[in-house]
Amino acid sequence: MARINLDHIRHAYGIRPTAPQDYALREVHHEWADGGAYALLGPSGCGKTTLLNIISGLVRPSEGHILFDGQDVTHLPTEARNIAQVFQFPVVYDTMTVYDNLAFPLRNRGVPEDLVATRVKNILEMLELSDRADKKARGLTADQKQKISLGRGLVRSDVNAILFDEPLTVIDPHLKWVLRSQLKSLHRHSRFTMVYVTHDQTEALTFADKVVVMYEGQIVQIGTPEELFEKPKHTFVGYFIGSPGMNVFPIALEGRKARLGDAAIDLGFAPKVAAGQKTELGIRPEFMEIGKKGLPVSIRKVEDIGRQKIVRGDVAGQAVSIVMKEGAEIPSEPRVSFQGKGINIYADSWRVGQEA
Amino acid sequence: MNKTWNNKAWFMILPAMLMVMISAVIPLMTVVNYSVQDTFGNNEFFWNGTEWFREVLESDRFWGALVRNFAFSFTILLIEIPLGVFIALHMPRKGIGVSFCLVLMALPLLIPWNVVGTIFQLLCRTDIGLVGYAIASLGIPYSYAADPKDAWITVVVMDVWHWSSLVVLLAYAGLVSIPDAYYQAARIDGASRWSVFRYIQLPKMKRVLIIAFLLRFMDSFMIYTEPFVVTGGGPGTSTTFLSIDLVKRAIGQFDLGPAAAMSIIYFLIILLVSWVFYTVMTSNDETA
Incomplete structure (x- = not known):
């Protein structure tokens, strides 16, 4: 020992x-x-x-x-x-x-x-x-x-x-x-x-x-x-761990906001990123919610894996996976919202802390 | 599709059967034929039953040669197998040394029997041979032509020189097929060098060593050319092995009947001994 x-x-x-x-x-x-x-x-x-x-x-x-x-x-x-x-x-x-x-x-x-x-x-x-x-x-x-x-x-x-x-x-x-x-x-x-x-x-x-x-x-x-x-x-940890893995979106940072396509997402903190670094937003499928608020999502298919459903679709031209609880309904014009605690910001693939 | 049951498949092996007939069965049956008949020349043969077999089995000449054969095979196996394994264990496993060693080891195997005999005959002569002269100048009396002991040593050394490589190459093939994980596990388990040999290398080499053993036994039991070239079976009958004796009878004395009977006995002995060795050496596999 x-x-x-x-x-x-x-x-x-x-x-x-x-x-x-x-x-x-x-x-x-x-x-x-x-x-x-x-x-x-x-x-x-x-x-x-x-x-x-x-x-x-x-x-x-x-x-x-x-x-x-x-x-x-x-x-x-x-x-x-x-x-x-x-x-x-x-x-x-x-x-x-x-x-x-x-x-x-x-x-x-x-x-x-x-x-x-x-x-x-x-x-x-x-x-x-x-x-x-x-x-x-x-x-x-x-x-x-x-x-x-x-x-x-x-x-x-x-x-x-x-x-x-x-x-x-x-x-x-x-x-x-x-x-x-x-x-x-x-x-x-x-x-x-x-x-x-x-x-x-x-x-x-x-x-x-x-x-x-x-x-x-x-x-x-x-x-x-x-x-x-x-x-x-x-x-990589986001992709590799979890099933399905983390969704990663390329974003542009504007102070406390992240711009993803046309939408701006409030981060609640201002990540410090050096100029010229590739910035990305990572969020696990479990922290995304389908409802009437948020970004429009086009749904390609829904996989029922028992206690939950995995929704495969596109948000702002990017393929995503979203986990839905069993029994939850998909509205006719589905939108997806991000839960703040599940958002991680990455600069050149490495996480940028909230403290920093 | 319905299966048709017939024996047509047998025709498929007919060409192979024919080849075997011509090359093995017919000559063998000729020998069987000779062994039960007697002749006084003129191609006239008389039925002689088992008389030749009796005569051969009762002759001291046959038993003497047989004992010498076993002694010879036993001696060279005792030297060549451990020596071959020892050399194989010390050969490099990677780098350019591998090809160098393999070529070096293969060289003796490429030399024809009678050439090996001639090389040693010259090499061991005390007047012009390098080895013979060196031994003689050390003051040791040495002559493969006069002293039975020296003749034996010469024949054994010659065989070891010629054939140990075969054992080396087979053992080496067995060794390189052992995955690295075995050596790593042995290091983790704190095994000694001897334990690695005893519990990993030897068991993994077992199959190829059985082959080496059988090949060397059968080959050495049939040895003819080298002692014939070097000693001619002498001095006296001290290096007269069964094959040399057989040729003396069949060609030298034209005793076709006894020679044929002896061939058959000789053949059966090799068959029997090889079978016994094989059965004994592989018997552990089934008891696991």
């Missing part, structure tokens, strides 16, 4: 990086609290796995330092960092039994055999593999093999952190729920620092206390699920 400091970490896989695009990780500088459950969320190729491998020591960063509890471990090999990591695809030692697979990380570290037995038995029960303990790992299904990989990550009691790299990819949906809630409860009573890489927002939002959203090699926002939902720091 440890606090993890990422001190100005940059990483490039090429030999001589020059442009920012050459970096798989452009600049990461953050502190992750001891005992936190973090989810690294982002699209494929955004640097999530690179960051994870830097923490575990499988990859050495081109620049910057990494500290566990204030101690620099940048140059320590993986073995010396006391980290557990679970990979996307199952890794099992075919010739060993299920029991020996789970005992392997402990035995390698000279844990006494009676302690090994109790730890392994616990994990076997948690993963519902007790009846297969003495079977060879080779004959298992992909699901079961991944459970063993997971188990090897969880079996040690002294780790600094447990890292998960999309561990539930090969697991079937029902079991995914079960395993994720088991991980969550394990986190609650063990208080390991856990880092969970995923590109699935549901998985990230249900697992983590803090979600770390990554985009093009940078961390764009770290926050609780609510923060990510209500105040996305970057338009």
